[in-house]
Amino acid sequence: MPMPTMTLSISCPDQRGLVAKLAQFVYRYNGNIVHADHHTDAVAGIFLSRLEWELEGFEIPRDQIAATFINYAQQEKVFASWQGVRWQLRASDIPYRLAIWVSRQDHCLWDLLLRQRSGDLFAEIPLIISNHEHLRPIAEQFGIDFHYIPVTPETKPLAEAKELQLLKDYQIDLVVLAKYMQVLSPEFIAAFPQVINIHHSFLPAFAGANPYHRAYARGVKIIGATAHYATADLDEGPIIEQAVVPVSHRDTVADLIRKGKDLERVVLARAVRLHVQNRILVYGNRTVVFA
Amino acid sequence: MPMPTMTLSISCPDQRGLVAKLAQFVYRYNGNIVHADHHTDAVAGIFLSRLEWELEGFEIPRDQIAATFINYAQQEKVFASWQGVRWQLRASDIPYRLAIWVSRQDHCLWDLLLRQRSGDLFAEIPLIISNHEHLRPIAEQFGIDFHYIPVTPETKPLAEAKELQLLKDYQIDLVVLAKYMQVLSPEFIAAFPQVINIHHSFLPAFAGANPYHRAYARGVKIIGATAHYATADLDEGPIIEQAVVPVSHRDTVADLIRKGKDLERVVLARAVRLHVQNRILVYGNRTVVFA
Amino acid sequence: MPMPTMTLSISCPDQRGLVAKLAQFVYRYNGNIVHADHHTDAVAGIFLSRLEWELEGFEIPRDQIAATFINYAQQEKVFASWQGVRWQLRASDIPYRLAIWVSRQDHCLWDLLLRQRSGDLFAEIPLIISNHEHLRPIAEQFGIDFHYIPVTPETKPLAEAKELQLLKDYQIDLVVLAKYMQVLSPEFIAAFPQVINIHHSFLPAFAGANPYHRAYARGVKIIGATAHYATADLDEGPIIEQAVVPVSHRDTVADLIRKGKDLERVVLARAVRLHVQNRILVYGNRTVVFA
Amino acid sequence: MPMPTMTLSISCPDQRGLVAKLAQFVYRYNGNIVHADHHTDAVAGIFLSRLEWELEGFEIPRDQIAATFINYAQQEKVFASWQGVRWQLRASDIPYRLAIWVSRQDHCLWDLLLRQRSGDLFAEIPLIISNHEHLRPIAEQFGIDFHYIPVTPETKPLAEAKELQLLKDYQIDLVVLAKYMQVLSPEFIAAFPQVINIHHSFLPAFAGANPYHRAYARGVKIIGATAHYATADLDEGPIIEQAVVPVSHRDTVADLIRKGKDLERVVLARAVRLHVQNRILVYGNRTVVFA
Known part of the structure; x- marks a missing residue:
């Protein structure tokens, strides 16, 4: 079994700064990203991202990651609005x-x-x-x-x-x-x-x-x-x-x-x-x- | 350019002896078969065959192969009838x-x-x-x-x-x-x-x-x-x-x-x-x- | 389970008439060929063939097919000699x-x-x-x-x-x-x-x-x-x-x-x-x- | 011809924060990322990234992007050292x-x-x-x-x-x-x-x-x-x-x-x-x- 990771999946209307702000969330709490994937559908104007980072060393307890992310997103204005934002957090060791x-x-x-x-x-x-x-x-x-x-x-x-x-x-x-x-x-x-x-x-x-x-x-x-x-x-x-x-x-x-x-x-x-x-x-x- | 060949393509209602009789036509006149392919569609009851043989050494002149084949098919009763028989002869050196x-x-x-x-x-x-x-x-x-x-x-x-x-x-x-x-x-x-x-x-x-x-x-x-x-x-x-x-x-x-x-x-x-x-x-x- | 078939596999030095003579063996005893495949390796001078026909209606009892084939091959001079001839008979219903x-x-x-x-x-x-x-x-x-x-x-x-x-x-x-x-x-x-x-x-x-x-x-x-x-x-x-x-x-x-x-x-x-x-x-x- | 873009390719020893800091460089100067790809070779300990963003609206003139990036990387400590860092900038409209x-x-x-x-x-x-x-x-x-x-x-x-x-x-x-x-x-x-x-x-x-x-x-x-x-x-x-x-x-x-x-x-x-x-x-x- 490899080291457990957390995966954040997001789709939302495209705007500038999304890659930076999402990755910054992980980095701020000392997360080590092992996979980062993004895609922009230019026709539909939609941004999609998947960030996976190691839980070991990450400074937020598992059960507070979601709440912390919401706070972060609001403070840092990650999304212009929550309209059209879909996101999910999953830990790799929970089958x-x-x-x-x-x-x-x-x-x-x-x-x-x-x-x-x-x-x-x-x-x-x-x-x-x-x-x-x-x-x-x-x-x-x-x-x-x-x-x-x-x-x-x-x-x-x-x-x-x-x-x-x-x-x-x-x-x-x-x-x-x-x-x-x-x-x-x-x-x-x-x-x-x-x-x-x-x-x-x-x-x-x-x-x-x-x-x-x-x-x-x-x-x-x-x-x-x-x-x-x-x-x-x-x-x-x-x-x-x-x-x-x-x-x-x-x-x-x-x-x-x-x-x-x-x-x-x-x-x-x-x-x-x-x-x-x-x-x-x-x-x-x-x-x-x-x- | 490889040696010129003649190709006989046939589709007809399936019946016994077709592979033998068609190959026999080539062999009777001393043809050397280089490719012989057959397929039977059991559902449709159709036999399909492609015989390719070298023209060198074949004992029938090119322009008489078709006529000779028709004679042979009739004599040897290759086909129960000509109904539903489609066939073609092509020489490989005629583009x-x-x-x-x-x-x-x-x-x-x-x-x-x-x-x-x-x-x-x-x-x-x-x-x-x-x-x-x-x-x-x-x-x-x-x-x-x-x-x-x-x-x-x-x-x-x-x-x-x-x-x-x-x-x-x-x-x-x-x-x-x-x-x-x-x-x-x-x-x-x-x-x-x-x-x-x-x-x-x-x-x-x-x-x-x-x-x-x-x-x-x-x-x-x-x-x-x-x-x-x-x-x-x-x-x-x-x-x-x-x-x-x-x-x-x-x-x-x-x-x-x-x-x-x-x-x-x-x-x-x-x-x-x-x-x-x-x-x-x-x-x-x-x-x-x-x- | 489809109808049982017999398969004859042969490899031998190439010569004229092999397709005709092998298929003729099946036809002579009223066999209905369901698959006939041949290949000639022109470089090696080797002919390879696989004939599969239905056992139903075939006029030779199973246990005599091999012997009958040997006789046929000798009478009809299917092979110039038995040197280099490898052949096998297998029934499809014997696993x-x-x-x-x-x-x-x-x-x-x-x-x-x-x-x-x-x-x-x-x-x-x-x-x-x-x-x-x-x-x-x-x-x-x-x-x-x-x-x-x-x-x-x-x-x-x-x-x-x-x-x-x-x-x-x-x-x-x-x-x-x-x-x-x-x-x-x-x-x-x-x-x-x-x-x-x-x-x-x-x-x-x-x-x-x-x-x-x-x-x-x-x-x-x-x-x-x-x-x-x-x-x-x-x-x-x-x-x-x-x-x-x-x-x-x-x-x-x-x-x-x-x-x-x-x-x-x-x-x-x-x-x-x-x-x-x-x-x-x-x-x-x-x-x-x-x- | 699609809108011209700039592509930054980087390979360097892996460390935390690379995705965030590299994307932040583009965002700081108002670049709109159209493709962001990253890969970490965990065995070799190497991080590889490719960022592509539209030149239109990007606030640094073309001929100053490289120098600006070097300054940014030093100020923000993007890399622990320049040892082992390989990077390249290419504009998409220069063939x-x-x-x-x-x-x-x-x-x-x-x-x-x-x-x-x-x-x-x-x-x-x-x-x-x-x-x-x-x-x-x-x-x-x-x-x-x-x-x-x-x-x-x-x-x-x-x-x-x-x-x-x-x-x-x-x-x-x-x-x-x-x-x-x-x-x-x-x-x-x-x-x-x-x-x-x-x-x-x-x-x-x-x-x-x-x-x-x-x-x-x-x-x-x-x-x-x-x-x-x-x-x-x-x-x-x-x-x-x-x-x-x-x-x-x-x-x-x-x-x-x-x-x-x-x-x-x-x-x-x-x-x-x-x-x-x-x-x-x-x-x-x-x-x-x-x-």
Whole structure:
């Protein structure tokens, strides 16, 4: 385990002096910056920044950093106003708590669980939710609570209410849809927006159902997978990560599905890792990924 | 220049014995096969084959190979019937004659001309057509006839008639739309179907106009380019070749366009090369590429 | 499970008529070819072919196909002589039997076991051998025999004798070195040459030990992984498959190792799958991969 | 042309406050930062930074920025000492002046010239040097001075002296070895270290001569190209950019060479573009590329 760090993520309207003032906050209290990333979207007039510094030697106790930052920002007029400012502080040694949602396919589930166990993914996974009983044995093997919540058009509101309660009970920070073949309602997303989905195509190509069949029918020479934040508009959320693999006339639909699985695993795992390291900033329908 | 070869390309309804009988034709007349590729689309029930053999030592004179093959196929019952059989014979030392069509962007034109001149693309390029005068100097530098044919909705039928006449006059085998930002009419395609287009997206994503602007708006992490045969349905023709490049939040629309140019050049050049080597077989809306 | 097929793989000195005569063997007995691949290495004068046809409807019983082929080859003079002819017949419904060898890293082992269990890798895995006890629990979970065989310079000959005996006892067709961090002796390879290794670099770069550390030290912008057949010369065997991933100045050695694992998994799995589908032909130090 | 900017590149021993103090310099004089990139190599204890801000509105005249920065750094104790500090200021509207060195191959030369002319590469190219007369016509077409300087072991010192004089006369900032198949002496590199070379392999694989032939002999499944700064040790300099392309058993040495050319063009062009945008910082044998 490397030394614990604090990460400050900010997006706000662009103005002069932001890099200097934000870094000055860390320096004033003797913080040692290990990563500093900034991006300005000149078209949108938005500034995005991620500062990561070592907690060791930093002169503000953890539980007072947020209050101190607010004071500092006001005194130093870091922001012209707090209008449009979004910010977050996260310590690197407090793991994100993930709920993984699955249907019947297990390859992304296995992948995330094994990465977590090997230490490549620093997170806690206390909860698995599924609309099938199928993958319960995997949850049991890893000692993770498994909740079977079937969904029909009629029971969906009730099911989602139950799911939201579970996310609350388990103090979940992030839902990972690891081939959960159900659409979440706009109400759910509004109540719990921290949801990463893996879509088995290089969006926006083949948004919607059966992308591999449609990729085959179209005769493409490349297939892909896309990890994105779920939004009320299906397959339209901010894209985090994409990857592709070449295919040829020799590949049947079954081959596309098989090759696609390797993409899905890696793309989803990368997106989740980026999220729990606070490397993704979202604005509008876009992401800034400070990889 | 390697030894000249003959290439027989065939697509037909699948049946037993096709590989044996087609190869036997070459062997009977003492041909030395240098490449033999076959593919069966089990779903569609179609067999596709490409045989390439050295002309040296082959016992049939060039101008009688087609007739001899027809006789052989009938005697040996190679095909259950000629219904659905499409075949072609091409000698490798007779270059394809290409017409390159452009608008104002020159990067694909330069690329093709330089490849042709260096010997990496074995073809003749006697004709460049454009709806702008802009690129005439490049044509002149390479000693290629340049025809300026402006197109408006009103003049389009007349323009296409003129273009078809030019293709006939110059004995063109293949039209390469090297960033020719105009749509060809279904009538044109029907009259001259051998047309390769480069589309600046990984189709079917961002079919239609302004793909780079739309890719930027969507916030994708990968952009692509697609070479395909032009058909009456815009951007829906059989895909030959695709390639992609990663992009990030740092890339503006201008960066996507710049990065995309490198893809367009390479993807179009590969597709044209595959075509003039008779490595592409089309059936339905699909291609088999014996690369 | 698709319909069972027979695969005939051949490499031999090149001569006229091979494609025709080999395909004719299948056709004579009413076989329906589903894949036919050929390659001629003009420099080496070697012809390589892989024919796959459906067993259903084929008029020779399975256990007589080999003998019938030998007769056919002699009668039809398929080969000028049997000198230099290597051939193999394999039915698709008889699974390869794999032994997986590991040390302490488990990511490739998990990957292969899960692919096997999901049906993406058609093979039996009755045996795991390791020079550490570390991964025994995984073997037990999957109900696979686990043999712990420690290796020191002194015990190596004895250990290899024990290993060879195990391969014989378990009727192993293929050894997969899934991050087995030990070198096999030339004697072992001579006795059992069917061994696939995964090397964690894009060979021949960083052959030998600690490739990720050396890749970091060299400051490369791309890292890779290589699956190859093990030979007496370390890291010099015929390459089957390679893949790469970009890295940057932000990546530490630990990041290279983590990113490399994803490559190792996929590259090794692809190579093993190609092998058990008889898609790899080796000649000299090269492979022909009919993917 | 976008608004002109100033770029400050710095590498120095790491210490607290660097991000804040460097950004504060820009802010104090009302500069609007458009890009701010930092990297800390924790192992080497080195901090690297690139700040780019708009010149419009910046309150220091161009010709006084360097002096003002030195004063600021001393007053604010930005650096513990000037020992180990390397820094550079470049305005974006003053083009780098490139000399392109070639032998007989023209593909990289054409590529760079066309990119420069299209505006994708903002630079001046007043000088082409070659050890052959072969490519003089291209230089003439673009109106660029061409100097033919043959090199033999005996004449090399004299040739390099002449070359150094030319670089001085033409006020060259950067030498681009665009397939210049000659090794530069350590003395030359010491006198003029700003030299980018393109090597036709994914270094460190196949360093030295004839990489494509050796890649073929080794039977690799991927080939690559590497752009790096030239150093006294052949093919050992800091790597800037690498790219790869898959190859197969079907590819002859000629195919590798042809496919490699596409890599060489793109990789060299990217490296040169990164350099003239001051996006590359070198320390030890490594590069940080703020792409």
